[in-house]
Amino acid sequence: MPNNNKELILSAPLSGPVLTLAHVPDAVFASGAMGDGIAIDPLNDTLYAPCDGEVIHVARTGHAVTLRADNGAELLLHLGLDTVELQGDGFSMLVKEGARVSNGQALLRYDVDSVAQRCKSLVSLLIITNGEHFQARPITLKGVKVGEPLLHIVAKRPGEIRGNDADMDIEVFGQIRIAHRGGLHARPAALVRQTAQGFKSRSHLHFGGRSASCDSVMGLMGLAINEQAQVHVSCRGSDAEAALQALLATLSTAAAENDHAHAPPVKAPSRAAEDGVLQGVCAAPGLVAGPLVRLDGLQLPDDDGGHDIEEQRQRLRQALEHVSGDIRLTLENAKARRHDNEQAIFSAHLALLEDPALLDAAYVSIDQGDAATHAWSRSIDAQCQVLRQLGSPLLAERANDLRDLRQRVLRALLGEAWQFEVPAGAIVAAQELTPSDLLHLSAQGVAGVCMAEGGATSHVAILARGKGVPCLVALGDALLAQAPGQSVVLDADGGRLELAPTAERLTQVQQAQARRAALRAQQQSLAHAPARTIDGVGIEIAANVASSAEAGQAVANGADGVGLLRTEFLFVDRRTAPDEQEQCQAYQAVLDAMGEKPVIIRTIDVGGDKQLDYLPLPAEANPVLGLRGIRLALVHPELLDQQLRALLQTRPLHRCRILLPMVTEVDELLHIRQRLDALVAELDLSERPQLGVMIEVPAAALLAEQLAEHADFLSIGTNDLSQYTLAMDRDHAGLAARVDALHPALLLLIAQTCAGAAKHGRWVGVCGALASDPLATPVLIGLGVRELSVSPPQVGEIKDRVRHLDAGQCRRVSTDLLNLASAAAVRQACHQHWPLG
Incomplete structure (x- = not known):
């Protein structure tokens, strides 16, 4: 066993400024969910071992490595944020799992320029993943060089480990009704465990005469607590009252999950026998044909025992x-x-x-x-x-x-790698697939999956629906007796696996698949044409981009312009602010890529979860409600002035539209407009670009009429508007499913925005995620939105959706939707009035 009583000094694995985790621009790391530790914004291109130890894990994508120090501390060294998306490109791992490494030994190298341009941030982490046994005490919060002392690791004394409180006499009790859909199964149980681990106290749930520790997901699931069941909660320790209130909140409010909300109707298998057909339950819809491939689970040989x-x-x-x-x-x-x-x-x-x-x-x-x-x-x-x-x-x-x-x-x-290689287009049969199986099969391009066992609300079913893989479950053992290689038809919508389809039936299914492919091709072929409703209302379909390269993709996909260029890519992950010339070149590159089409450029929107190293901001209890967006620009006018100057030097200037983020009152808009006019005069320009306001806080939506009097256009950011209106953090694991921009309260704010803008003849666009949801397209058009900015690949699909809608009918139905009681009710009504597919 490792000796975890020894103290340990960790040396800096990188050179650069040191940050506490709270200042890391990533909610998971900043919250401490991955563990305690420290961060460095690197200036060099090599990551070094911070101590002697053993390599216990190497990321397949080469961006992270985990060491076990000699005192038992397990250290995750993670180069950059969201670098897993680079799939190893730009990284070179220098060690292997199981290797013994020395303090200061090189672990991995990376291409600084290549990685920096493509990842969220180069800020790198040193995290203690088994922090329940160790404390990390920073030695310095200034800049460091490789090998300099960075962290003091100390093993926790027994009394410091959660649950070993010196004052265990404090015990409190509460009761609550379980609100989680389907009761306390794996995911809500994991949320309860995560909540409990934030406190020193020991916590238990009590139900049906039995109890389980909140530390154990298995124990909590074993209580078999159903939805709406009344449970008792007990917490014992010095922070028992706080732990109790947090657990009661988790059990009662973090309840809405996607298991059932997006599950297709479950069709019970027909008991009527039909030759050549196995009846099952639809877990993910679709109709496909292909060769049947059998997938067997891993089998173990007999064990004679007597091992060391x-x-x-x-x-x-x-x-x-x-x-x-x-x-x-x-x-x-x-x-x-x-x-x-x-x-x-x-x-x-x-x-x-x-x-x-x-x-x-x-x-x-x-x-x-x-x-x-x-x-x-x-x-x-x-x-x-x-x-x-x-x-x-x-x-x-x-x-x-x-x-x-x-x-x-x-x-x-x-020591076995993933064993199966399944040909693209195959239909996989198995006793029961697991979530990991499904992810691998989806990546290999299978046409569909079917299982002898399983259920329509299983995690495999949820993933299959998300990946668009047709899936049948509960087909019975007869499935496993089928000969591999035979052509079958998987009709998930009808709950049928057709074992001996005729040539005519195979042709029919192939034709249906071809029609779907043809529809996608048709949408793309018409993507460059304007989008007009049946009754002649034109809707501009623009694209959200973050660089000139993405602007090029937008043009190729038929976008009518750029509805949102996020300029933060120029300002983050660097030591100094970009100068006026660099900014101008970057903005001009986007305008050039878009040809004659307009480009809406949002001014710098940092603060909140996006920090600048060269612009230190005060620590805030709730940065999302703090100094961000236009508020930051008003406090640091030199940043905004420089950006406005760069924008005013782009050509042709009439195609450049400027968008202001996080505006909450008219005075903010007037101040920036006056400053922009002054710069236009100073640069001796004959025209001023259009100036728009982002509607992303309820105050702006409620003041839309007053803002529209002084703005040239309004653009609704539904992502932030949703979380601010519903008072739900859209990154909260337990609440994410409930942050739905089709909530009637959001629709009322959108309607008020459009009505206020119309009084001054201004147009309204939507650049948030709701614009990319085809189900929402008729609602937004009906409420008065005339521009939708979507991800580049969706331009053709959304344009096609617009062309099949009647704007007058959209207006009449959308007015009625404002009176509904929930987002779920709105979605159901949308499916009835404007079905997809």
């Missing part, structure tokens, strides 16, 4: 660390792409992987002489059996998440 206990314990620890690292990378990738469902599912997997119920059982088996492989497998099987016996179909489905972890850890133990 410490060796097997070490093997299991290393395998768990390896899988944990892989899951964290999956989470990082999902977060970067805002795949909320995927993020929630694998967050729950990570919590299960650390669950004491699983780990203790596995280590007990090893102590009795079992191999690590068999000990882990038996531990998982035992917990799966517990879930099956609870009588809850939903919890029985969650046993599949445990089987996923069994497969992943066994592969790590056996």
